Amino acid sequence: MKEKAYSTQTWSSHALNPKTQNRETIDWIFLVDLLNFSFWSDIDPQDTGRYDTQRYSVDFEGELYTGYWSLCAAINRALAEGIPITQPAYWLSQKFTLDHLAYIFRSSTEESIPLLKERYQVLVEAATVLRDNFDQASSFADVILAQQVNADHLRSAVDLVNLIVANFPSFNDIDTYEGQEVHIYKRVQILVSDIWACFNGKSFGAFHDIGSITMFADYRVPQILHAMKCLEYAPSVRDHLQALKPLSKGSSWEIELRCSSIWAVELIRQYIHRLDPNSRAKINSILIDFYLWDTAKLIQQETRGLAGDSSAIACHRTRSIFY
Numbered sequence: 001m002k003e004k005a006y007s008t009q010t011w012s013s014h015a016l017n018p019k020t021q022n023r024e025t026i027d028w029i030f031l032v033d034l035l036n037f038s039f040w041s042d043i044d045p046q047d048t049g050r051y052d053t054q055r056y057s058v059d060f061e062g063e064l065y066t067g068y069w070s071l072c073a074a075i076n077r078a079l080a081e082g083i084p085i086t087q088p089a090y091w092l093s094q095k096f097t098l099d100h101l102a103y104i105f106r107s108s109t110e111e112s113i114p115l116l117k118e119r120y121q122v123l124v125e126a127a128t129v130l131r132d133n134f135d136q137a138s139s140f141a142d143v144i145l146a147q148q149v150n151a152d153h154l155r156s157a158v159d160l161v162n163l164i165v166a167n168f169p170s171f172n173d174i175d176t177y178e179g180q181e182v183h184i185y186k187r188v189q190i191l192v193s194d195i196w197a198c199f200n201g202k203s204f205g206a207f208h209d210i211g212s213i214t215m216f217a218d219y220r221v222p223q224i225l226h227a228m229k230c231l232e233y234a235p236s237v238r239d240h241l242q243a244l245k246p247l248s249k250g251s252s253w254e255i256e257l258r259c260s261s262i263w264a265v266e267l268i269r270q271y272i273h274r275l276d277p278n279s280r281a282k283i284n285s286i287l288i289d290f291y292l293w294d295t296a297k298l299i300q301q302e303t304r305g306l307a308g309d310s311s312a313i314a315c316h317r318t319r320s321i322f323y
C-alpha cells in the first residue's frame with residue numbers, strides 16, 4: 001500500500017471532493033456531512049464494497065461508487081444535471097420531494113440508499129433551522145461568518161461544534177452510558193474538520209483550537225484499529241459482529257465500541273507527539289482519522305472486504321443517522 005504524507009491537502013486529492021475553496025464548497029461540505037451516515041449494506045455480507053454484490057451503487061461519469069463515496073457521487077451527479085441540491089433553499093422548495101431525493105440518490109443496483117426518508121427529513125430540518133435560527137441564512141457559510149474571530153482572525157472549532165449541535169438536531173450525536181451523557185458528536189466534528197481540511201486551515205477553515213476535535217466515531221475506523229491491534233473486542237462482541245447481527249443504537253456495546261475508537265486515536269496521537277515533539281503542531285486526531293479511514297478503504301478494495309480473513313472484524317451494523 002502506497003504510504004502518503006498526510007496533510008490537509010490530502011482532502012482535496014480525493015477525486016470527488018471539491019477543488020475550489022469558496023462559499024459553494026462550504027455548501028457542498030454542509031450537505032455531505034448532513035447526510036454522512038449509514039452506508040453499510042444489508043446485501044454485501046462480506047463488506048467487499050463492490051457493486052457486483054448488488055449493494056447500493058451510484059454511477060457518476062461512468063464510474064460506480066459505493067459506501068460514503070456513493071453519497072458524494074450522487075451529489076456531484078445531481079449538480080452536473082443542473083439540480084441545485086447544495087442550496088438549502090432548494091430543500092424547502094415545492095420541487096424537493098421524497099421522490100425527487102430518491103431520483104437524486106438512484107442506484108445502479110438492486111439495493112437503494114439506506115434511510116432515504118431520514119435523509120430527506122434531515123435536509124428539510126437543516127434548511128428550516130438556517131431560515132428560522134440564522135436570519136434567513138442562504139448558506140452554512142453565513143453561520144461560520146457569524147462566529148467571532150480572535151485577534152489572530154481565528155475562530156473556535158469547539159464553539160462552532162457547540163453552536164451546530166445547539167441548533168441542528170440531526171447533529172445531536174449524544175448517548176447515555178450507565179447514567180452518564182456521552183457526547184460523541186461524529187458528524188458535527190467531521191463537518192468542521194472537512195471545512196478545516198478543505199480550506200487548509202485558512203479562511204473559513206481557520207480555527208485556533210482544531211486540535212481539540214476528536215476522531216469521528218464511525219463503523220469503519222474501529223475495524224482498522226482492530227487490524228492494527230490498537231483495539232481489542234471482547235469475544236462476545238466479536239462473535240456478535242462476525243455473525244452479522246445488528247448492534248442496537250445506544251446499547252452499551254455500541255457506545256463502548258465508539259468511545260474506545262475515539263480513545264484509541266487519542267492514545268495514538270499522544271504516542272506520535274511523544275516520539276516527535278515537532279509533530280504537535282502538524283499531527284492531530286483529524287489527520288490520524290483521515291489516514292486510518294482512507295487506509296481502511298484501501299484495504300477493503302485490495303482484500304475485497306475488511307471482514308475477509310478470520311483476523312479481521314466485521315463492521316458493526318447499527319442503522320443510525322449519526323454515523
Ligand SMILES: Nc1nc2c(c(CN[C@H]3C=C[C@H](O)[C@@H]3O)cn2[C@@H]2O[C@H](COP(=O)(O)O)[C@@H](O)[C@H]2O)c(=O)[nH]1
Binds near residue numbers: 011039066323
Ligand atoms: N472516521 C471517519 N469516518 C468517515 C470518514 C468519511 C469520509 N471522509 C473522507 C473525506 C475526506 C477524508 O480524507 C476522507 O477520505 C466517511 N466516514 C464514515 O465512514 C462510514 C462510511 O464507510 P464506508 O461504508 O466504508 O464508505 C460512515 O459512517 C461515514 O460517516 C472519515 O474520514 N473518517
